[in-house]
Amino acid sequence: MADWEIWLTIAALAVATAATRASFWLIGHHIAIPKRVHDMLRYAPACALAAIVAPDLLLEPGGQVHIGLDNLKLVSGAVSIAFYVVRRNMLETIIFGMAFFTALRVLHIF
Numbered sequence: 001m002a003d004w005e006i007w008l009t010i011a012a013l014a015v016a017t018a019a020t021r022a023s024f025w026l027i028g029h030h031i032a033i034p035k036r037v038h039d040m041l042r043y044a045p046a047c048a049l050a051a052i053v054a055p056d057l058l059l060e061p062g063g064q065v066h067i068g069l070d071n072l073k074l075v076s077g078a079v080s081i082a083f084y085v086v087r088r089n090m091l092e093t094i095i096f097g098m099a100f101f102t103a104l105r106v107l108h109i110f
Contacts, residue, residue: 053077072108076101 033041057077060066069075080097087093 072101072104076104 057071057073058065058067067074076097079100080093083096084090084093
């Protein structure tokens with residue numbers, strides 16, 4: 001690709017991003033969202049997070065699904081979920097989960 005094509009692509013993507021984000025700000029108060037849709041949209045961030053995290057927990061570097069106790073990421077994720085259910089504190093869960101995963105990796109090396 002030529003330099004001008006790259007810059008044109010970047011500019012087009014910037015305009016598209018700005019237009020989609022600004023559309024809710026500019027016309028959002030003119031559109032009434034049904035209560036049922038509004039209730040369903042509450043779960044969108046959790047679904048997006050699950051879609052990002054789940055492949056990292058379940059897939060090996062080769063792309064194969066790996067479910068087992070020797071999958072340190074999956075074990076750490078499960079223990080972190082249990083920790084969150086008990087404590088209900090996201091920051092503590094992140095810190096605990098990373099510490100638990102690090103401890104598993106260090107112990108797994110020896």
